[in-house]
Amino acid sequence: MSSSPNPSSKDNFWVQLARYSQLGFILPAATLVGWLIGVGLDKWLHTTWLYLLGLLVGTAAGFVELIRIVISDSGK
Numbered sequence: 216m217s218s219s220p221n222p223s224s225k226d227n228f229w230v231q232l233a234r235y236s237q238l239g240f241i242l243p244a245a246t247l248v249g250w251l252i253g254v255g256l257d258k259w260l261h262t263t264w265l266y267l268l269g270l271l272v273g274t275a276a277g278f279v280e281l282i283r284i285v286i287s288d289s290g291k
Contacts, residue, residue, distance in 0.1 A: 249273015
């Protein structure tokens with residue numbers, strides 16, 4: 216016998232907590248990765264502006280992923 220009346224609700228809470236906590240990491244991580252790729256391309260190609268393009272692409276990718284997660288969670 217379990218002490219909680221519905222053990223799956225506790226598991227569901229932890230799954231939701233993990234899913235929503237990743238939202239706070241996606242946008243900064245995608246932006247950082249885009250910036251790092253841009254800096255690497257700047258050094259490789261001897262340019263000075265590709266890091267800005269990397270920032271923009273990384274930020275856009277982060278927003279796209281955030282929207283995908285929110286839409287998939289709202290459908291459940």
